[in-house]
Amino acid sequence: MGSRVxxxxxxxKIDHEDLRVYMVWLPILDGDDREAAQRSANRIAExxxxxxxxxxLELTETFKAPIGLEEGKAWDIFVLYDDDTVWGxxxxxxxxxxxxxxxxPEERTLDARELAxxxxxxxxx
Amino acid sequence: xxRIERVFPVLFCLTLLLCVPSLCRADDGFEGRWExxxxxxxxxxxxxxxxxxxxxxxxxWKAVVDLPVVGVVDHSTEDVRIEEDxxxxxxxxxxxxQTLTGRLDEDGTVIEGTFQRGEQPPSPVYLERRxxxxxxxxxxxxxxxxxxxxxxxxxxxxxxxxLVLLLAPT
Numbered sequence: 001m002g003s004r005v006x007x008x009x010x011x012x013k014i015d016h017e018d019l020r021v022y023m024v025w026l027p028i029l030d031g032d033d034r035e036a037a038q039r040s041a042n043r044i045a046e047x048x049x050x051x052x053x054x055x056x057l058e059l060t061e062t063f064k065a066p067i068g069l070e071e072g073k074a075w076d077i078f079v080l081y082d083d084d085t086v087w088g089x090x091x092x093x094x095x096x097x098x099x100x101x102x103x104x105p106e107e108r109t110l111d112a113r114e115l116a117x118x119x120x121x122x123x124x125x
Numbered sequence: 126x127x128r129i130e131r132v133f134p135v136l137f138c139l140t141l142l143l144c145v146p147s148l149c150r151a152d153d154g155f156e157g158r159w160e161x162x163x164x165x166x167x168x169x170x171x172x173x174x175x176x177x178x179x180x181x182x183x184x185x186w187k188a189v190v191d192l193p194v195v196g197v198v199d200h201s202t203e204d205v206r207i208e209e210d211x212x213x214x215x216x217x218x219x220x221x222x223q224t225l226t227g228r229l230d231e232d233g234t235v236i237e238g239t240f241q242r243g244e245q246p247p248s249p250v251y252l253e254r255r256x257x258x259x260x261x262x263x264x265x266x267x268x269x270x271x272x273x274x275x276x277x278x279x280x281x282x283x284x285x286x287x288l289v290l291l292l293a294p295t
Binding site for chain 1: 261286290292
């Protein structure tokens with residue numbers, strides 16, 4: 001659901017070409033497999049979006065520290081980086097992030113309209 | 126008088142020719158599969174919705190609705206009314222009447238309106254004409270065996286604002 005909310009409020013409303021979105025589909029829930037990922041990806045066909053199918057959950061661990069998650073898996077997360085952040089040894093600290101249903105600050109619960117504002121603030125005029 | 130009598134059928138036919146196509150166009154515009162969401166709290170709580178609309182041979186309309194997040198699939202509607210660019214669609218769910226009231230845009234690609242559950246306040250609804258996911262061409266789905274490929278792509282796209290989403294597909 002979060003992916004389509006982001007698609008509606010960020011991708012459809014911001015046509016700036018200097019935006020890249022990586023949608024990483026992961027086997028989190030029962031029924032999450034490559035076919036399900038392909039169906040979900042097909043709903044969001046956009047040249048600025050790259051879709052990935054991750055066969056393991058390593059990324060749900062590597063993204064915990066940058067968003068301050070101490071327990072559980074980091075998924076249903078929306079992590080925003082400016083245009084000059086380099087990913088070195090560890091996943092870099094983001095400009096901002098949002099989440100759904102994780103034990104993280106409530107004010108960072110996904111609000112795609114706010115996320116769109118934050119994306120716009122990082123894009124050049 | 127005889128001239129008027131001769132001209133009248135021609136005028137009548139011309140009027141019919143001009144009016145009928147526009148009426149048909151308005152009705153045909155709703156036929157098909159519509160995908161979007163009920164915006165209960167815009168940007169935060171948006172319930173995915175699919176409506177499939179089909180006009181029956183007798184002229185009546187039939188609609189089937191999916192609300193996949195709450196497990197509603199192929200739910201038949203009790204009443205579909207279409208007049209020109211307006212649609213009212215009613216169905217019952219868990220004992221409560223649900224009413225979608227919408228308007229088709231001029232391009233015939235978007236229905237915008239409101240969705241009301243029982244006596245609750247109406248919420249905006251937005252539906253786009255979309256093919257079923259299984260009928261759309263597959264987008265490229267790259268395989269990740271760990272963070273390495275994502276990191277390479279992320280750094281290759283330096284100079285762009287980047288948004289990483291980790292998601293479950295179901």
